[in-house]
Amino acid sequence: MNRSRVLTTALIVLGGFFLLVLLTSGAFITIEAGYKGVIFRKFGGGLDTENVYGQGFHMIAPWNTMIEYDVREQIINQKNMTVLSSDGLNINLDVSVRFRPQADKIGELHEEIGRGYKESIVEDLTRSTVRRIIGRYTPEDIYRLKREEIETTIQSELQKTLSQKNIILESALLRNIDLPEQIKIAIQDKLKAKEQADKKEFEIDLARKEAERVKIEAQGKADANRILSASLTDKILTEKGIQATLKLAESPGSKVIVVGSGDSGLPLILGNQ
Numbered sequence: 586m587n588r589s590r591v592l593t594t595a596l597i598v599l600g601g602f603f604l605l606v607l608l609t610s611g612a613f614i615t616i617e618a619g620y621k622g623v624i625f626r627k628f629g630g631g632l633d634t635e636n637v638y639g640q641g642f643h644m645i646a647p648w649n650t651m652i653e654y655d656v657r658e659q660i661i662n663q664k665n666m667t668v669l670s671s672d673g674l675n676i677n678l679d680v681s682v683r684f685r686p687q688a689d690k691i692g693e694l695h696e697e698i699g700r701g702y703k704e705s706i707v708e709d710l711t712r713s714t715v716r717r718i719i720g721r722y723t724p725e726d727i728y729r730l731k732r733e734e735i736e737t738t739i740q741s742e743l744q745k746t747l748s749q750k751n752i753i754l755e756s757a758l759l760r761n762i763d764l765p766e767q768i769k770i771a772i773q774d775k776l777k778a779k780e781q782a783d784k785k786e787f788e789i790d791l792a793r794k795e796a797e798r799v800k801i802e803a804q805g806k807a808d809a810n811r812i813l814s815a816s817l818t819d820k821i822l823t824e825k826g827i828q829a830t831l832k833l834a835e836s837p838g839s840k841v842i843v844v845g846s847g848d849s850g851l852p853l854i855l856g857n858q
Contacts, residue, residue: 612647616640619657623692625650634692654691663711668719679760682711690751706750714743724768
């Protein structure tokens with residue numbers, strides 16, 4: 586009887602001990618909104634990259650570890666980056682990059698890179714990509730003419746590189762471009778001269794088109810007169826004259842008609858006035 590009671594007491598104590606261990610060892614995990622987790626199984630194969638745990642309550646073995654990752658969108662601002670243009674001039678610029686880890690691949694991300702991926706991968710790749718692409722352009726291209734093209738190229742190449750590291754790029758923007766003052770002035774003068782040349786060319790082109798229009802209009806009138814002159818033979822003119830004479834003769838008022846006394850033998854009509 587005493588032996589049974591001792592055994593029961595021992596089981597209760599042992600059960601309480603294990604319960605205490607479970608309660609105090611982090612066996613009960615709550616993953617907050619915006620986070621995902623993967624388990625590292627100390628006695629069962631290490632990092633489980635296949636299974637990703639979402640937000641909410643989870644219970645794991647006390648000897649395992651839940652590794653959590655923020656999978657929300659994040660932003661890094663690379664300020665005062667010094668890069669070289671294609672002609673070797675220093676250019677300072679600010680770059681803003683928005684990104685997030687690929688939620689269903691955080692196990693692989695943790696295994697290959699770790700929690701420091703933002704600094705070791707995103708920031709480093711951003712700097713190297715921007716320097717490489719800016720080096721293809723002149724200060725004039727960078728300052729005004731091809732800024733959108735440069736941003737698109739940076740985003741395309743950076744997106745391709747980061748996706749291989751299980752990181753999703755949302756956008757990459759050039760926030761500020763700072764050129765040496767003398768370079769700005771030279772570029773502005775060049776652009777102003779180009780605008781003036783374009784305006785002059787436009788005016789010349791407009792005058793040329795107007796001259797062509799006038800020439801075409803004059804040619805059209807000349808062709809019309811030539812065709813009309815060619816069609817007006819003596820017989821047609823005589824017939825038209827007779828028709829006009831008859832209409833006048835039929836109109837009210839006294840007239841004297843002299844037949845055959847006009848030019849080309851046409852009748853003459855002499856009225857009262």
